[in-house]
Amino acid sequence: MLIRSFREEDTEAIVALWQACGLTRPWNDPYRDIARKLTAQPELFLVGEVSGVPMASAMVGFDGHRGWVYYVAIDPAHQGKGCGRMLMAHAEQLLIERGCPKINLLVRAGNDVVIDFYNKLGYAPDAVVSLGKRLIPDLPDQ
Numbered sequence: 001m002l003i004r005s006f007r008e009e010d011t012e013a014i015v016a017l018w019q020a021c022g023l024t025r026p027w028n029d030p031y032r033d034i035a036r037k038l039t040a041q042p043e044l045f046l047v048g049e050v051s052g053v054p055m056a057s058a059m060v061g062f063d064g065h066r067g068w069v070y071y072v073a074i075d076p077a078h079q080g081k082g083c084g085r086m087l088m089a090h091a092e093q094l095l096i097e098r099g100c101p102k103i104n105l106l107v108r109a110g111n112d113v114v115i116d117f118y119n120k121l122g123y124a125p126d127a128v129v130s131l132g133k134r135l136i137p138d139l140p141d142q
């Protein structure tokens with residue numbers, strides 16, 4: 001797997017990847033999420049490709065205090081071969097190079113498969129409650 005930054009021509013493949021991995025949600029328009037990421041540290045929007053075909057993604061950011069990772073996805077045909085581990089190691093290295101001391105990520109409660117994956121990579125639960133407040137209502141009823 002070759003890891004590089006996202007390019008605009010990856011858009012359809014990456015949206016299809018997120019759909020295949022079950023990462024899309026009604027309140028997160030993937031096209032809007034991509035457009036927003038391209039306004040902030042676009043070089044940290046990572047794409048993995050095999051034979052020139054995008055098959056992995058990780059949307060990484062450093063906010064000056066913590067690093068965050070969203071949309072970690074490996075195409076189901078390529079899962080279980082170490083690509084997820086490699087992609088996360090790459091993301092961690094880019095954050096370390098920027099002086100980021102800690103990486104945070106969110107996993108939906110009950111998604112035990114993904115929690116097992118992150119446990120194997122050295123991630124542990126933090127004693128925090130995740131709070132959120134929507135600032136821009138992306139959907140009419142929000």
Ligand SMILES: CC(C)(COP(=O)(O)OP(=O)(O)OC[C@H]1O[C@@H](n2cnc3c(N)ncnc32)[C@H](O)[C@@H]1OP(=O)(O)O)[C@@H](O)C(=O)NCCC(=O)NCCS
Pocket residue numbers: 021022023071072073074075078079080081082083084085086106107108113114116117118120121
């Ligand atoms: C979770 C995901 C990124 C893992 O990627 P992957 O390439 O299959 O994982 P790897 O092959 O690199 O596995 C890394 C380690 O995690 C473990 N692991 C991976 N999937 C696992 C599973 N389903 N259950 C338990 N352990 C698992 C592997 O055994 C491996 O451990 P090892 O190196 O000690 O053998 C991938 O399955 C995926 O894209 N899932 C769908 C999208 C998703 O849910 N993303 C997370 C959003 S929070």
